[in-house]
Amino acid sequence: MTFNILEFLKSLLALRVFDYMRQVWAGKMDAGLVEAILDLVGILVVSTFLLLIALFLIWFERKVVARLQDRVGPNRVGGKYGLLQTVADVGKLLTKENITPAGADLIAFNLAPIIVLSAALLLWAVIPFAPGVIGANLNIGLFYVLSISSASVVALLLAGWGSNNKYALLGAFRAVAQLVSYEIPMVLALLVPILLAHSMYMQDVVANQSVWFIVWAPLAAVIFLTSALAELGRTPFDLLEAESEIVAGFHIEYSGMKFALFFAAEFINTFFMSALFASAFLGGWRGFGAEQYPLLGMIYFLIKVFAVYFVIVWVRATLPRVRIDQLLNFNWKFLVPLVLAMVLEVAVIDKLLPAGASAVTRAGAHLAGQLLLALATLEILRRVAHQRRLAAMGELAPAEEEVEMAHGEAHPAPAH
Amino acid sequence: MESVPRLIFIVLSLLTLVSGVYVVTSRNLFHAALFMMASFLGVAGLFVMLEAGFLAAAQLLVYIGAISILVIFAIMMTRRLMQTSETPYNKQFSQSFIVAGLVFVLLLFVIVQVWPVTEGGAPDVPAAVLQGSVIELGRSFVDPNQYVIPFEIVSVLLLAALIGAIVIAWPEKKQ
Numbered sequence: 279m280t281f282n283i284l285e286f287l288k289s290l291l292a293l294r295v296f297d298y299m300r301q302v303w304a305g306k307m308d309a310g311l312v313e314a315i316l317d318l319v320g321i322l323v324v325s326t327f328l329l330l331i332a333l334f335l336i337w338f339e340r341k342v343v344a345r346l347q348d349r350v351g352p353n354r355v356g357g358k359y360g361l362l363q364t365v366a367d368v369g370k371l372l373t374k375e376n377i378t379p380a381g382a383d384l385i386a387f388n389l390a391p392i393i394v395l396s397a398a399l400l401l402w403a404v405i406p407f408a409p410g411v412i413g414a415n416l417n418i419g420l421f422y423v424l425s426i427s428s429a430s431v432v433a434l435l436l437a438g439w440g441s442n443n444k445y446a447l448l449g450a451f452r453a454v455a456q457l458v459s460y461e462i463p464m465v466l467a468l469l470v471p472i473l474l475a476h477s478m479y480m481q482d483v484v485a486n487q488s489v490w491f492i493v494w495a496p497l498a499a500v501i502f503l504t505s506a507l508a509e510l511g512r513t514p515f516d517l518l519e520a521e522s523e524i525v526a527g528f529h530i531e532y533s534g535m536k537f538a539l540f541f542a543a544e545f546i547n548t549f550f551m552s553a554l555f556a557s558a559f560l561g562g563w564r565g566f567g568a569e570q571y572p573l574l575g576m577i578y579f580l581i582k583v584f585a586v587y588f589v590i591v592w593v594r595a596t597l598p599r600v601r602i603d604q605l606l607n608f609n610w611k612f613l614v615p616l617v618l619a620m621v622l623e624v625a626v627i628d629k630l631l632p633a634g635a636s637a638v639t640r641a642g643a644h645l646a647g648q649l650l651l652a653l654a655t656l657e658i659l660r661r662v663a664h665q666r667r668l669a670a671m672g673e674l675a676p677a678e679e680e681v682e683m684a685h686g687e688a689h690p691a692p693a694h
Numbered sequence: 695m696e697s698v699p700r701l702i703f704i705v706l707s708l709l710t711l712v713s714g715v716y717v718v719t720s721r722n723l724f725h726a727a728l729f730m731m732a733s734f735l736g737v738a739g740l741f742v743m744l745e746a747g748f749l750a751a752a753q754l755l756v757y758i759g760a761i762s763i764l765v766i767f768a769i770m771m772t773r774r775l776m777q778t779s780e781t782p783y784n785k786q787f788s789q790s791f792i793v794a795g796l797v798f799v800l801l802l803f804v805i806v807q808v809w810p811v812t813e814g815g816a817p818d819v820p821a822a823v824l825q826g827s828v829i830e831l832g833r834s835f836v837d838p839n840q841y842v843i844p845f846e847i848v849s850v851l852l853l854a855a856l857i858g859a860i861v862i863a864w865p866e867k868k869q
């Protein structure tokens with residue numbers, strides 16, 4: 279087959295350009311070499327797209343937060359809406375001096391931003407952009423995400439240690455404590471879409487959502503979003519940076535482009551979590567006509583991702599920062615037990631359902647199970663809070679009443 | 695082997711071996727831990743080349759994400775260790791040489807005798823494993839004819855360790 283520019287553009291529109299190039303090069307080049315070239319092109323396209331979209335995401339976030347806080351936001355550079363503000367910022371960062379603090383561990387200090395950004399880009403290998411468009415349709419899909427993001431924790435430690443700064447080290451310790459703890463509920467919540475789809479392939483998880491998984495398992499979606507926010511270190515869980523406490527956390531000593539790498543990685547990671555949420559719970563590229571026209575699927579996917587991204591920014595502009603003890607207590611004493619019970623509940627319901635049940639029946643059964651679990655959780659929380667109130671009152675009350683209260687569990691509070 | 699995979703294999707092996715050497719020779723303990731991570735990364739890459747994706751991800755997750763972080767934490771908590779000017783060697787050269795030699799002989803025995811590598815192909819492995827089927831792996835863990843007993847014993851062991859850690863960390867009760 280000879281190369282034809284019209285056919286090439288057609289395959290580009292159908293998102294089948296790699297198949298087309300394979301046909302063109304078949305027989306002319308070594309098959310392994312063709313695959314290697316196509317892989318390299320794919321990696322370059324995705325990484326460039328992400329680094330460019332990070333510019334837009336920064337502008338988007340600044341603008342949305344500004345509107346939510348009744349400000350105007352960037353409005354000078356690049357017309358009325360300040361669209362070129364981040365381009366100007368990048369220009370500024372590029373011209374800044376790279377300062378290496380005295381006594382810094384050079385290997386760790388310089389390696390950290392590289393690892394952070396490459397991990398952020400590596401994660402995108404398993405995101406299905408459209409039907410048939412995925413970097414690597416791994417049979418371990420979501421497990422791959424988990425392993426890469428757990429390895430990127432190391433980079434924060436490197437940055438904190440290598441900077442030779444106590445605030446940086448404190449920030450890194452906080453970061454590791456937070457990321458390692460919140461990984462557990464995030465992963466277990468992600469296990470629910472895997473259980474529902476009966477597959478770890480990301481494409482299968484998307485393809486099985488004729489009814490979106492957020493309808494099947496709303497509780498799992500909420501838990502995933504919460505722990506993903508903590509994983510990203512965004513408000514209300516932005517203790518790793520906490521400007522008022524430890525200045526800027528692990529990246530305090532970084533300047534110029536090294537700082538920009540951390541910054542870009544943060545936005546790419548946030549965008550990734552939005553994409554993961556959209557793929558695992560909002561049906562990914564699924565939508566009207568997406569199977570016939572993959573380009574339409576990609577548009578649906580991006581709309582969903584930006585909707586989730588907007589919610590994350592909205593949360594940031596709304597909620598205040600939590601304390602470190604609240605953060606860890608909330609995780610270990612509330613989220614982890616709840617998510618463990620939830621995984622058990624989903625697995626049992628899925629096993630009890632007959633094999634040939636339709637998607638709607640299964641979705642209904644799972645939804646009922648999730649709502650029951652949520653109600654039970656609320657009831658337990660209510661009882662615990664009630665007991666705490668009783669105990670607090672008991673400390674103030676005379677001794678004989680304390681004994682009485684210890685016996686009656688859900689007793690109404692005695693009138694004083 | 696085709697040229698591209700062979701190149702990747704050589705790079706990964708070099709990464710694993712060279713960082714392995716640096717782990718034991720580096721004077722800075724923190725750097726030694728970093729090189730250990732690089733070595734683990736190389737091993738994970740080799741697993742990927744063997745089509746064992748699940749194993750590679752587990753390697754990343756457990757060895758780099760958990761064990762290495764634990765090691766780095768331990769090094770950071772003992773700050774004095776970082777400033778030592780002594781050489782990282784001791785006088786147990788002959789003992790360690792014997793142990794290393796025995797491990798080498800064992801590995802050689804496994805490769806030559808137990809799972810002989812045949813010409814131009816993988817050793818005798820079920821097709822499902824070669825396709826990297828995670829489902830097959832999961833089934834074999836809970837199949838009574840396969841690995842259910844070792845798997846459960848390991849689970850109980852881990853549970854015991856977990857409970858032990860909680861008991862140790864539990865605040866002592868005042869009498």
